[in-house]
Amino acid sequence: MPTSSHLSGIARNGLAWQLLQAMPDASFLVDRESLTILATNQAAEELIGQRCDDLLNQSLSEILTSPAIGDLSSDLLNVVAPLGESSRLVLCRKADVDQLQLLEASSRSLESDGQPLALITVRLPSSTSDEELSVQRQERELSYASEQFRYLFEQSPDAIFVETPDGIVLDANQAACELHRISRDELIGKNVLSLVPPEDRPVVSVRSDALATGAISEFESRSLRSDGTAIPIGVRISTITYNGSPAVLLHVRDITQQKKDEIRKREHDRQLAHVSRLTMMGQLVAGIAHELRQPLWSLSTFADVCVESLSCPDAAERLPKIREVADKVVSEARRANAITTRMFAFARNGVPERTTCDIAAIARDAMELTAGRARASHIRTILHADRNLPLVNCDRVLIEQTFANILNNAYTALAVHPSDNREVTVEISCDEDERDYVTVMLRDNGPGLPKNVVAEQLFEGFFTTGQAGLGIGLALCRSFVEDHGGVIWAEKLPAGGMEFIFTLRVDGGRHPDAD
Amino acid sequence: MQIDSLLDKQTVYVIDDDEAVRESIAALVDIRGLPVETFSCAEDFLAAYSGVAPGCVITDLRIEHGMTGLELQVALRERGCEIPVIVISAYANVSNAVQAMHNGAITLLEKNCSSDELWKAIVEALATDSDRRSAIQHNKHLLERFQQLKPEELAVMLGVIDGQLNKVIAKDLSISLRTVESRRHNVLEKVGVSSVPELVRLYFELEQVLGQSPYKYLLNQAESQE
Structure with a gap:
């Protein structure tokens, strides 16, 4: 043993040597830097299948490998590098059969006469029976799964809450804490409703009930921050089993940006509408x-x-005439x-004045406004309005103008129509089952449209069948009606004549958040 | 609308699809003491108008249905109606204005003119109308006077107008001097003048109105009547 002779501490049959030999596990005393085996024992001989003398002066990295890292020596260095003890699983190459075997290795750093040494002890994994191994594996898998869960839970950019079915927070991740700007300890145990602005609580509790029945799986709400501000959130929900009890997993996403984008898009749409209105305004000036x-x-x-x-x-005699x-x-x-007034309403960038109006009264006013023309052409105008019509939130001027435009068109058509029974019927109704809308129908028994004209064309700007007029009346009607959340269309009647139908949302068609 | 006489009063015919516009013009014309009639479209007016009644037309350039003011002008001209036309417009562009004047509008007014401007236009149009009518009447009267002449009197008249002496005329026509003197007297009396220069002036005026030699025209007429 010439190489080890200078190491008195591990001289063959020396105290260290004997100690090494007495160890029940395969042990190697190595140089910590080169991993050269300086001494080994009987147990190692048996485990590796090589004679003790043959093992000496080999590098330990040729015998043991780490399953995790390809570079064996560096991994082994990692194994032995720290002072103190550490252990990990390693593979051992059995020389005789050239096969790999899973072992548990531990290392301990030592010093001897200033030389850095390491004692590597290798043994079969502590439990080796099949049953024990399978239990171990299951436990490992479980812990791995829960680790994975934990990892995802913590790393998720979305706030995640685990709640009891009654809404008590059981756990929450970092993102959840950041969302509400409070610590996890504060968060846990809170009722989820306390994390919502007070005015949203009724809605959220209703939605939570809907969740319980599985009616919905996601909704939008707002979250309350510790500083009292509220931010818009999107919530997705699933039910899970948590520690053996049913629980609710809440995925909460801050949708502030999304909301901002929506608002920006809406603003963009509004500007676009405004520009097209302005363009139309230019054309309108002549008409106005x-x-x-x-x-x-x-x-x-x-x-x-x-x-x-x-x-x-x-x-004095002329007074009646003067009056x-x-x-x-x-x-x-x-x-x-x-x-x-109408021009102003139009120029106010489409934010018309909304008041609660009796739609039948508006119709009557429009009929009165156009009565002169009807009389001149001997046209009868009849109004049928349902009883119990709901009041409509609308811009009175615009809706009256819509009526007047359609009536005027009908009168123009009827005036040149050879008939002694010229009639315009106005019907206003509201479906019992659909109280959100009122429906207005205006029908004339005039000549209808020329064959080559499709009813939809009527609502395009600058389309006209007459020689006079700019052809914007019905285009305006459409923009007015749509602004009230309604639709307008026209139909040629088989018997001749035209029918114009438009609907108006009772609430005026404006989303409360829109303005 | 059977009016066909100079004695009838001139009427202002107002054509506009806007009731208030035509009623206000009518009120103005009425208060200033002229007869006025209103129509909501050009077709109604054409159906009602005889074509010769005196007066003037005020028409909107744009009429909601039926023919436009410009088309009405053309229709009147095609019928040979020379009634003066005032075109009014709320919004006239240059090409409309040019077309209106080209069609013979006496004037084109925008619907922002004062009542007095409108009235002035009406008065001018009526003056034009009556001038035209009195000229026609005058010409008609002139022709009637010459038409009383018989062919043999026309022959003497031609000699007189040529400045020939009676005896030259007698020799040319192979008639006696007395006959020439008698016929010459008749000519002056029938035409209603007291001197030859006056006769000559009227003769050449008639030549202008007829656009041809009055002698040949009158001779043809007289011979065809016989």
Whole structure:
């Protein structure tokens, strides 16, 4: 043993040597840096299947390998590097059969005369019976599964809560703590409702009941932070077994960004609508100037006539006539005013004034507004309104204009239609089962549309069958109706004539969050 | 609308689809003492109008249904109606204005003009109408006077207008001097003038109105009547 002779501590048959030999487990005394085997024992001889003398001066890394890491020597160094004891599973190459065997290795660092040494002890894994092994494996798998769970639980970017079915928080992850800005200890044991803004609690408890029955599996709500602010969240839910009891797993995602994106998109849509309105406004100016000039001009002419009549020597006799003209001054002023009101309503960027209105009253007003034209062409206009119509949250001016536009179109069509029974019917109804909407139907018995015209075309801007007019009346109607959460369409009637139908949402069609 | 006489008062015909507009114009015309009639479309007016009644037309450029103001002008011209037309518009562009004037509108007003501007246009249109009518009447009257002449009187008239002496005329026509003198007297009397220069002036005026030689025109007429 020339190489080991200088190591007096482990000289053959020396104290250390004997101690080594007496150890029940296969043991190797190695140089900590080179892993050269300096001494070994009988048990090692038996385990490895090589003679003791043959093992000396070999590198331990040629005998033992680590299952986890390919670079065996560095792993072994890791095994032996720390001062103190450590153990891990290693593989041992049995020389005689060239087969690998799973062993448990432990190492202990030593010093001898300034030389760094390590004592590596190798033994078969402590429990070796098959039954014991399978129990061990199951336990390992279990702990691995729970480790995996823990890992996912902790690393999840979403806040995760485990709750009892009554909403008491059993566990929560880091993201959950960050979401609510409180510590895990504070979070555990809390009722989930206390983590929701007070005004949202009724909704959440209703939804929780719905969850219990499996009716829903996700919903949107808000979370309350410790500083009192609320943030929008999306919640997904599943039921699990936690420590043997039924529990609820809540996946909570901060959807602030998502909400912001939605709002930005909505804002973008609004701007787009605004731009298209503006473009249309440009085109509208001509039409509006036209529309406004007529009443203003006739107003001033009537007023001139009025003044002139009063200056006549026989003014006293003319008074009834003068009064008549004066009435026309007033009505034309009103007409001009109504047009400007409408323009303002339109220019207010589509945020019309909503009030609770009687839709039948609006229809009557529109009929009155257009009565002159109906009378001139001997057209009867009949209104049927359901009893118990709900009040409608709407912009009165826009809806009246919608009625008036459709009525005017009908009157224009009927005026040139050879018939002595010219009639327009207006029906307003509300389905008993669908109280959210009122439905308005306007039907005339006029000539209907030319064969080559499809009803849908009517609602396109600048489409007109007449030679006068800009062809924007029905396009406006559509934008008004849609702004009220309704739809509008037209149908050619088989018997001739047209039917216009539009619906209006009773609540005005505006989402409360929209503004 | 059977009016066919200069003696009838001139009427203002207002055509506009906007009731208030046509009623206000009517009120203005009425208070200033002229007859006025209103129509909501051009077709109604054409159906009611005789084609010769005196007055003027005020029509909107854009009419909601039926023909436009411009089309009405064309229709009137095609019928040979020369009634003056005032075109009014709430919103006229250049091409509409040009077209209206090209079609013979006496004026084009925007619906922001004052009542007095409108009235001035009406008065001008009516003056144009009556001038035109009195000219027609005058010409008609002039022709009637010459039409009383017989062919043999026309022959003498032609010599007189040429400045020929009576005896030259007598020789040319192979008639006696007395006959020439008698016929010459008849010509002046029938045409209603007291001197030859006056006769010459009227003759050439008639030539302008007829666009041809009055002698040949009158001779043809007189011979065909006989």
